[in-house]
Amino acid sequence: MLFEFSFTKVFLTLFLLFVAWLFKWFYKSSQLQKFYRNQGISTSKREKNPNPDDELYPTKLLAQQEPNTKGLVSPGPGGAFLILTDAEIIKEFLLHDNTYYRKSFKIPSTSLLTSEGELWKKHRRSVSAALQFGYHNSMMPILLETINEYIPLSQKTEMTLTAPRDFQVFICDVLSRIFFGINPNKSAILKGKSPFLEALEVSELSTPVYRNPLVWIFGEKGRNFLFYLKGLDKRWKALKEHFRGEIQIKMKEIQKMKENNQETQRKDLLYLLLDERSKFNNDPDKTLSDAEILDEYFSFLVGGKDTTGAFLSMFLYCYVTQKEWAQKLDQEISEKLLNNEITVDIVKSMDLLTAFTKEVLRIYTPTPGTLPRVAKETHKLGNFEVKKGTMCMCFTGFNHFSPKYFQDPLTFNPDRWLQKDNHEASSIAYLPFSAGPRQCVGQNMALLIGKVLMTLIIKNFNVTLDPKYRLQMTAGMRGYSPKNPMKFTLSPK
Numbered sequence: 001m002l003f004e005f006s007f008t009k010v011f012l013t014l015f016l017l018f019v020a021w022l023f024k025w026f027y028k029s030s031q032l033q034k035f036y037r038n039q040g041i042s043t044s045k046r047e048k049n050p051n052p053d054d055e056l057y058p059t060k061l062l063a064q065q066e067p068n069t070k071g072l073v074s075p076g077p078g079g080a081f082l083i084l085t086d087a088e089i090i091k092e093f094l095l096h097d098n099t100y101y102r103k104s105f106k107i108p109s110t111s112l113l114t115s116e117g118e119l120w121k122k123h124r125r126s127v128s129a130a131l132q133f134g135y136h137n138s139m140m141p142i143l144l145e146t147i148n149e150y151i152p153l154s155q156k157t158e159m160t161l162t163a164p165r166d167f168q169v170f171i172c173d174v175l176s177r178i179f180f181g182i183n184p185n186k187s188a189i190l191k192g193k194s195p196f197l198e199a200l201e202v203s204e205l206s207t208p209v210y211r212n213p214l215v216w217i218f219g220e221k222g223r224n225f226l227f228y229l230k231g232l233d234k235r236w237k238a239l240k241e242h243f244r245g246e247i248q249i250k251m252k253e254i255q256k257m258k259e260n261n262q263e264t265q266r267k268d269l270l271y272l273l274l275d276e277r278s279k280f281n282n283d284p285d286k287t288l289s290d291a292e293i294l295d296e297y298f299s300f301l302v303g304g305k306d307t308t309g310a311f312l313s314m315f316l317y318c319y320v321t322q323k324e325w326a327q328k329l330d331q332e333i334s335e336k337l338l339n340n341e342i343t344v345d346i347v348k349s350m351d352l353l354t355a356f357t358k359e360v361l362r363i364y365t366p367t368p369g370t371l372p373r374v375a376k377e378t379h380k381l382g383n384f385e386v387k388k389g390t391m392c393m394c395f396t397g398f399n400h401f402s403p404k405y406f407q408d409p410l411t412f413n414p415d416r417w418l419q420k421d422n423h424e425a426s427s428i429a430y431l432p433f434s435a436g437p438r439q440c441v442g443q444n445m446a447l448l449i450g451k452v453l454m455t456l457i458i459k460n461f462n463v464t465l466d467p468k469y470r471l472q473m474t475a476g477m478r479g480y481s482p483k484n485p486m487k488f489t490l491s492p493k
Helices: 002-037 057-065 087-095 117-130 135-150 165-180 195-211 213-218 227-259 269-279 290-321 323-336 344-349 351-363 396-401 420-429 443-460
Strands: 071-074 081-084 101-103 159-163 373-375 379-381 384-386 391-394 461-465 473-476 479-482 486-492
Touching: 002 071, 057 396, 081 087, 087 379, 087 391, 087 396, 087 420, 117 269, 117 290, 135 165, 135 344, 135 443, 159 165, 159 290, 165 195, 165 227, 165 269, 165 290, 165 443, 195 227, 195 290, 227 269, 227 290, 269 290, 290 323, 290 351, 290 443, 290 461, 290 479, 290 486, 323 351, 323 443, 344 443, 351 443, 396 420, 443 461
Parallel strands: 081 391
Antiparallel strands: 071 081, 101 373, 159 486, 373 391, 379 384, 461 486, 473 479
């Protein structure tokens, strides 16, 4: 009886503590939501979506009906979850991101995407230096080589392209070549598979892990409770060991070239990062370690394959469905490309291609919101106050559909980007790659890859899509993208 009584007492005590904690959380949450509502922030409501084919449609509707919405508030881990929608407030948030906010999840990685403080500054400095615009000219041969392997331009044969999957594999391939300077199809085989394709598969399997609350709260320790990850972790370990070997090989090549006073003409990102390391005498405060370089590679891979794959899919979808603009784009490409020779300067000179790209990214931006951040202290943001512990994110895609900034925002109209009077408004509201210190460091690379690939496809093929295809857009962990695969037919011109 004594044991039973003690057990019951302990159970009741724990239960009452849980109820007290729950009450405290709900009370705190209601008070915080009230605090924000009193400052003009609207309550986030869950209503039936009038357009089930588009998961972002309620947001688009709100942007048109209530374009002056500052933001939305709902219950969150720290009591409140604040979604910012006002363009000016978003800009201020992004500019002061590193000052007042910290990451809201604990992912065991040192990449730009997940690091903070001095570590983040070091990564940003190193990667930005490697990706300076002059590098784009040197990466063009790698890009064109990859395109010709995936879409043989010289062979006049019809082919089927399944999007976004085929684009994701292409992006994984070209990013790996740009990063390591190695052709994945000719690289070492890792357990019967190209290590780059293994990296693609493992990264796809890993993405859902970060939705798990245990990982968000406890980081690496939370993964220990997910027993099904043991096999996945072994694959990650094997990949990292393989790529560390590639880094050591590249380091020896650089040292040998320096000893012989040689200089390579084809500099991949790994070469540039390791060359920087040698210039700073392997100073860990100024250069990236092998582990940090690998984290950046996997960050590029995970961050680039889904977003760029979705962008390329929607570009081709708009080209097929927007007949009038497709004809105009055909004409510009024919005038600029007398053959398949294409350079960075030619891409920069195509105004309509740039406008078409911007309009695709406005309507179908792959990343309509930023990763959530947590306020480190109470502070002013615009004309309202943000409490310490509030989880915040920017819904940058909201303003892409606001009539304050874009006339007739639901209409696909690249001409809006050719009008000079639209530039000031769009610079405030148009943020497909975010803004501020944490702006996407690879945006120019992604745009160049996309423009070159689309230009060569349009130049060489007639593109069609099954007329029965029904576009359904989903928004989730992997961004804003088509729910069902698109099968494009490419017929030689």
